[in-house]
Amino acid sequence: MVWTLPEPMLAEPVNNPALPPGFAAEPKWDGYRALLARYADGRVVIRSRRGTDMTAAFPEITRAAASLPAGVEFAMDGELIVWEGGRVAFERLQGRLNRTAAGAAGMAAQWPAHYVAFDLLRRNGTDPDLTAQPYTARRTALEELFTDQALAPPWTLCPSTTDPTTAAEWLEWSAVGMEGLVLKNLRGTYRPATRAWRKYRVAHTADAIIGAVSRSLTDPATLLLGRYDPTGRLRYTGRSTVLPRPLATTLPARLSPAGEEHPWTGRTFSATWGAKAALTVVLVVPELVVEVRADVSRDSAGRWRHPVKPVRLRDDLAPADVPLFGDDTTTSLT
Known part of the structure; x- marks a missing residue:
């Protein structure tokens, strides 16, 4: 078949990280969402959230799935991530989809990806489609697959807990x-293209220089x-969202145009992260x-990957008071 x-x-985004009764919590990973199909004949398909075929872009994951015993068949939902220096390095995924096969293989060798599986949608058996099963049944089946097939890196089983204390500790990650x-309802079925799970994103306030x-x-x-680095060079750390009206109204009178001595003279900025269009x-x-409100998605150098939300001007601070580039000194809003 x-x-x-x-x-x-x-x-669906939520503002409260509390784990309600009847729900399980899983860590939210900073990577590429990916559905993975492994067919009985060994064929493998990796597809992005938007439907893009990523199979050739992640040869290490494709190879690991294809090498499983003949007849093994499943469909997983998960996240592709890269670990570097003890942290999730989203920027090491950048460019994978636009590479040749040789280029993707080179990136895989230098920065190998892991597939963090958090749901099982299909498996071998008389009733292979698991999407109508509750989360608890799908989770049990996923854990059994990891055990039965002795799945090891690049496979990773996403943690799951129903303990509110453990979930709160994960926010410190x-x-x-x-x-x-x-957050996932224990009795909830897998509902394609439906926002039936809940996601809470950790946010911080931080200071930066305009x-x-x-x-x-x-x-x-x-x-x-x-932010300035230890050598005194002003390094770009990210872009804000659209200015709130009060700040947009008062800021122009405070801005002074820079001369050619500005450290960013001649630099080209992208309209969005990873985009080719110039801003x-x-x-x-x-x-x-x-002062800005920022989530925790950063690259290895400390640049914010998502636009940050301006909160207020800090007239009480001078540029020298701002943490150095790459410093994660922030105030948690969780």
């Missing part, structure tokens, strides 16, 4: 790149932020400090 991967089940928690703005000095749209910016004198 020919079968295909379903659309992935989705999660942000130092290694975990984004937060995903180095540039997008659009114009008189009508800034977003901020480009930086038009106006460099400013890096003298203003702003």
Whole structure:
């Protein structure tokens, strides 16, 4: 019987990380969401959340799945991640999808990926489709598959708990790149393309220096932020979301256009993380400090991967008071 991967089940953002009765919590990983099919004849398909075929982009995972015994068949939901220096390094996944087969193999050799499995949608048996089964049954089947097939790296079984204390402790994993928690109803079925899970993203407040703005000095749209490194160089650390109206109204009078001595002169900024489209910016004198609300998704150098939300100008702080580039000194909002 020919079968295909379903659309992935989705999660609705929530502001409360508390684990309610009747739910399980799993760590939220900072990687590429991926559904993986392993057919009885050994064929493997890895598909992204948006349906992109990623099979050739992750040869190490494809090879591991293909090498399982003949006849083994399953469909998993999970996350592709790369560990580097004791943390999840999302940036090591960047570019995989745009590489040739040789290029993907080179990246796999240098920064091998792991597949963190958190759901089992199909398996061998008389009733192979598990999507109508509750989470508890699917979780048991997933654990049994790991045991029966002795799955080891690059396979990783995602932790799961019904203990609120353990779930709260997982929120402290942000130092290694975990984004937060995903909360799943123990009795819930797998509902493709439906936001029936819940996700809580850990957030922090942090301080950064305004180095540039997008659009114009008189009508800034977003901020480009930086921090000094130990050598005194202003390093780009991320971009803000659209400025809230009060800050957008008061900020223009505080901005001073920079001269050619600005450390970012000649630099090109991307419109979004990993995008090729350039963003038009106006460099400013890096003298203003702003407090931002940021999630924990960073690259290995400490740059924020997602846009941060401006909170307020910090007139009480000078640029020298801002933590150095790569310093994770932040205040948790969990």
